[in-house]
Amino acid sequence: MSGVNDFAFKIGTVNGTGSASANGILMQAIFRMGIPVTGKNLFPSNIQGLPTWYEIRVSGEGYTARPSAIDLLVALNPATYAKDMATVRPGGYFLYDSSWPLQATLRREDVTLLEVPFGAICLEAFEGDRARTLLRNIVYTGALAALLHIDLDVIRGMLDEKFSRKKKLLDANHTAIRLGHEYATAHLPCPLPFHLEAMDETGGHVLMDGNTACGLGAVFAGATVGAWYPITPSTALMEAYTAFCKEFRVDPETGENRFAVLQAEDELSAAGIVVGAGWAGARAFTNTSGPGISLMQEFIGLAYYTEIPAVFFDVQRCGPSTGMPTRTQQGDLLSLAYASHGDSKHIVLFPANPKECFEMSVAAFDLAERFQTPVFVASDLDIGMNDWMTRRLTWDDSYRPDRGKVLDAEALAALPRFSRYLDTDGDGIAARSLPGTSPKGAYFLRGSGHDKHAEYTEDSAAYQEVVDRLLRKVAGASEAVPGPMHDLEEGGATIGLVTIGSCGGAVREAAHELRRRGLKVDLMRVRGFPFNDEVAAFLATHEQLFVVEQNRDAQLRSLFAIELGVPRDRMTPILDYSGLPMTAGVVVEAVAQAMAGVPQ
């Protein structure tokens, strides 16, 4: 149930009317009051006109998953009033623009109406349609400040920061905040039973989205070539990389760029540019989503077989084909693990929050060069585009890039003969040479059959020797990828909840709720592929496994079955492929139902 610092509200508006900045202000103000907060933007694939929603969850306990119930709905789009009214939990509130009467049939006995004539207030106070539309968002922010006890000084301070150079806008925004706040205070039951009280729980955290964190990671890892083709929801990743490079990578004296961002003509070309740059010795990456991954298959296979480091950020979206581009999913797990035709297998990292996005972005470049192979960072729209409360990003200045086995001119000169694909260390990783180093390191890279000396071959044994080594090489990465995160019951449990990526928060919350209900539950969140021994051990030691993921086909479960031989009937799938971020409620219900009647 909701209470102080434990509730959720949802704002329904029209896309393109400027509500995003108001919602951002609300989020940030609550965060600055020291209260853990999460925002989920549920937006359409549209620039202007379609309905859009923003959900804000306040959780003093620090839960970051999407809320299971909505306590207050801020309804500013009459087109969705009916749907919005149905969303409110029994006993909740419905705040709407009372400039126009609410259809009687929409009323609910168990929902309290809160009326503010937002439109009429703006019509009277401001000039011009555009200003009235935009400032209506700030008026509802003011009203919410009164209803929920958001610190007005915090909001005013943020407006001052935001409009410091636009005096006229600043004044109008201050007026709007005041008008909303005054009206609500005078006419509504402020504060509501659930509201905010300042805490000190956000120190050491920031509000950031995963695309920003991934882009920043690429800057810190020393990536110099980024190639991409715009695609929702990954676009902001390269935009972030570019912006940070402009800030940190422009030579102060010459104005020269220590980075190259190439917007390619399509995803095929983007992948080609990354592969070419990786071959030449640069840390290179691309950012894309499922449809782009489909187009990049050919180059992924080439990079795998010819052993070129390359980093691919897949910000997963919903569905096969175009699907629902502005909705989230974890539908690319299988296609990333085995991307491209023929025998192939890849290193994949699964961040669950922006902090991990940053860290795994850096790790991806190290792994790609160390193992000379494509590495995927499987983010998704929920992490990528929503603001998450995440631990402050930190950096260890002693970090040095792991460039892997690269032979310089001196090392090449010492060799009797350079053989590009000769495994001299027994770890499946052969040393490479970069163009521009020495004629002795020259070899002919080809996607066609080659032997360990990089010579063309159609000989079965010579071909198999190379692909068998590739299998060993990638298997060897299992101990180098990030290990799983655990949340274990004291004394052990027989029920094992297993999950991956962005739904980790929801599953952790669900585990805590299930424990409150008396079930003994252990939790594991997988963070890297190929799976390491820790993953295998957890799966082996829990009798009843639930595998929670956001796709229809239980892809993570399939990976466990394929790679670790875990019988499918020991793993009950809990699947949410609605396109919306997962809630703890989905998991709690599924587990509780499955375990009903089973003696504990």
Next chain:
Amino acid sequence: MSSIKKPPVTHPSARTNALGLKLRDYEGTMSTLCAGCGHDSVTAALIQAAWELAIPPHMAAKMSGIGCSAKTTTYFMKQSHGFNAVHGRMPSVTTGAAAANRDLICIGVSGDGDSLSIGLGQLCHAIRRDVNMLYIIDNNGVYGLTKGQFSAATDIGSRSKKGEVNTVPPIDPVLLALSLGATFVARSFSGDKQQLVPILKAGITHRGLALVDVISPCVTFNDHEGSTKSYAYTREHGAEAVTTDFVPLRREITIPETDAAVIEVPMHDGSLVRLRPTTAGYDPNDRASAYAHVRACQARGEVATGLLFVEESLKEMCDGLGLPQEPLVNLTHEALCPGSAALEALMERYR
């Protein structure tokens, strides 16, 4: 197979270039193409050009896609790195390599199938970006490796070996390049080494993308009567617009008798390209007249050859990206990583 294995020794008196390397040092492995293939002549011209330019072998990057043309990159410069990419995607790989290490001398060899069908988009965008590379199209108007299908360069009315007549209009890479803003556009014939070698040298030296369309007959599938890409047809219908001579920087340049008909184009490194129009009034610095000339030749059933257009571009891709002269691959971690203090400060923006 068009050549026999040669003994590894060279004659002690064989000439050496500025690096002390012999012509043999720029050769590659034995060709596996059909005897008489035009592509082998292009390879020979490339070997000659690279040797004369004294390209340090390790600085060259031989780039290709898929097809008979793509195979040729193993047949020259065995001391250089080669990259045999996927079909039609050589331009993007070269784009990445050139961005990462702008010191590389990128030599791309493609074909009409590789560049005008599956890779047409990549070709166009490499031209738009002005990637610093030599881009050769070994153009035989046919798919050789898959045994004789029409390509996008097959002329209307040209017959296949089986006797079928092509009815679909061709894509002319020269006209395409001219209209896309290419800064160096040439066409030559694999059977005319005298014309081809100086063009290749100029193309390698050119700062930006140098497109060289080489009519290179396929002796097996497209050298019969009725083909417009055969040796006989090209010899008969070739019309040289300009003759090209390349004067490298390190050779002492003695100005010859002033020849009013010679157009000298200084390259960015100080070397010279001398063009002598054989068609009255032809101006290889004028894009519109180059386009008109190619069109006019086509109307007469002729193939316009020579260095048709050149503009010594000052902004190849890396310049456009604002990159330093030092290749990105040489930058140190310290020059790239903002460090902990910067991150600490940045975090305040996200509070």
